Amino acid sequence: MHTILPFLLAMIAAIVLLNMWAVKLKIAYPILLVVGGLMISLIPGLPVVKIDPDLIFFIFLPPLLFAAAWSISFKEMKKWWRIIGSFAFLVVFFTALSVALFTSYLIPGFTIALGFLLGGIVSPPDAVSTGAIMNFVKIPKSTSAILEGESLLNDASSLIIFRFALVAVGTGQFIWQQAAVSFLWMVLGGAGIGLALAWIFVQAHKRLPTDPPSDIALTLIEPYVMYWVAEQVHSSGVMAVVCGGLYMSARRLIFLNSASRIRGFSVWESFVFILNGVVFFIIGLELPEIVDGLRSKGIPLTTAIGYGVMVTVILVVARIISSYTAMVATLIFRPSVAPRAATNKRRWMMPLMLGWTGMRGVVSLAAALAIPVTLENGADFPYRNLILFITFIVILLTLIVQGLTLPYLIKRMHFFDELFNDEDEELTRQKMKRGLKQHVYEVLKSKYENELQGHAGIEKILKQWEERAKAADDSGMNEKTKVVFVQLLESQREYLAELNKDVSISEEIIRQQLYQIDLEEERLKII
Incomplete structure (x- = not known):
């Protein structure tokens, strides 16, 4: 404990310093965090930091999703629910399917179930990374809401795919009928549990003699309660937190007073910032062990890097194809809401830019780290280190390549200038x-x-x-x-x-x- 505590404090200090540097360089801080996590793993003599895979989701996901639900505009989500829903569910499934088919064909010994597992991990774009990068470009608020809404909901759909794939890998079988029923229960049950608990929490805040410290403390534990209760009945904890968070966010003026809202904003902003930084650093610290695991399985590092690059290309291409498909479908079935542009050429280039916005981040990291080390029969989980390494490469490439080039392309090409008719x-x-x-x-x-x-x-x-x-x-x-x-x-x-x-x-x-x-x-x- 005396060794780990100073190291954890130094880690938080490093996260703060990297954020300051990112502000000075005018780039999104997740880019420097992921690079910093990679660099820190090269320092010899660092203590080993290990977290139980079963606790990864429970520690990091509930507060991150809850905070994202509070910050997003529910009004904008309702306005653009069609495109948000299609990208959050249909595009995620298409992306996971693409990754599963290509990896099972190109990686020796990689089954379709492992491919879906990897696809579920890397398919959801990250809300934090997208939001941080969008701070450096001027885009319509509705565009930002679409990207944030997609990033919020696709976490639920991708993690449902992840869970089913994990069961298929462990049992060696997949029954579609049972999966369909389980999927409905996970989505509808998770949403219902989240809304019911959120209503109870709102009533508790209103009726109990709370003050700002107790209000803030309650909001910190509420996402964990939503997630835990939903998971106990085998529904989606992610859906519970997202739906419960949206419900409470829309009613913040009713059950929180001005002092609780002001102080809570600062507390949550700092809390979420630290959680994001810690996740990136954890994967960086485990990277040497992951590389050693690859070598022990006879997988050369260059080959693993090649797989990571291949999966990244598949993700980008699948998202761009989905963006153009959505554009064509909108022009055919809903031409009145199709994006407007100064020229037809610019209009048809917009899906390309939307496809370039899929940066991966914390949710993918947490999902990869949550893969159990062994199966129920005690055997090593197949290709666990390779999946972790590919996930890290995907996050690194999408953040650095797309994250650094996206603001420049938007400013240079003026793609989103006429995307939505927002009032000044x-x-x-x-x-x-x-x-x-x-x-x-x-x-x-x-x-x-x-x-x-x-x-x-x-x-x-x-x-x-x-x-x-x-x-x-x-x-x-x-x-x-x-x-x-x-x-x-x-x-x-x-x-x-x-x-x-x-x-x-x-x-x-x-x-x-x-x-x-x-x-x-x-x-x-x-x-």
Whole structure:
């Protein structure tokens, strides 16, 4: 313990430093993390860090999926549910099938079940990697929501494939009828369990006398409870966390107060950042052992690297084919929602760019590490080290090659400039603020003008409320005025919640304004 603890602390410090370096270089931090994990594995004398494969999913996936569900725009997901659903389920299955067919044919001794296992591991693009890379390019919010929604839901579909393939490898058989029933139970049962538990958690937050520390502590354990309960009844823990997280995210204004939302945002941001970094470093630390395992099985390192490159090419080609198929299907069946572009050439190049966005990351790593070391009969799990090594190569190549070139290509070729007809952000923000000012004025005039006419604090709110955060004199803010002020802030939240139903307004802008209102309420408490 005295050896591991300083090493873990040094690992977290290295993650922070690499993130700082990534900001300075203006590249996505997952790229440096995966390279850093590779470099650190070359340092001699490092302690061996091992995690039970059965605990990999349970430790890392629930909070990462829960955080992703809270950050995504559910309104945008509903708007683009067709393309998100097709990429999250159909494209994942097509990708896994492509990997299974090619690897079972090209890798000696590699069965179709092992191919599906590998395909389930490497098929889902990573939400964290995609989001980090998209920070360096300007794309429509709806495009970002499509990519994030796909990355959120395809984790569930790919891990279901992974689970079925794992059973097939262990038992040597696969019964389609049983698999179909199990698939429905995993999806529907997982979603139902997640929603039911999320409702219970929302009621607990509302009815119990919680404070910000206890609210945050509860949100940290809730995704683990959702995942664990769903897995105990053999449904999908991933679906439970995703659906439960989306339900709670849509109701955050109901069961969390302003202090819990503000502090929880910072806690979760740091927690998820550390989890992502630790996963990348763990695979880096295990890389020498994986390479030794390959050599013990008589697989040359160059051959394994070649397999990794081959699988990466299959993934990219399968995603590009799927993107063009989706484009053709949209033009045939739903031409009104087809992406618009300045020229036909640019329109037909858009699927190519969408196909280039499939960076792999933490979920693939966690799935690969979760492969058991031995089968139930005690025999070594076949090709485990090769699957781990191929997964690492896929992540490394997609992050470095696609991750570094994607921002340049988008800026250079202007592919996404006309993809969606989003309202200009600044214009939307100004329109929203004007609406808020008018709303506050009408509330004050209708509810408080007669009761508190001539009161210095109310007049100040009425005339200069938008400048209140900068006001130097708060002497007029007595307890009665504070009550009015809090009610006005709550009224603004209700106004923004209603405004968010407008599909033309970005939910991110709404959330930014809600965060400002939370900050204002917290400022009011210390006056």
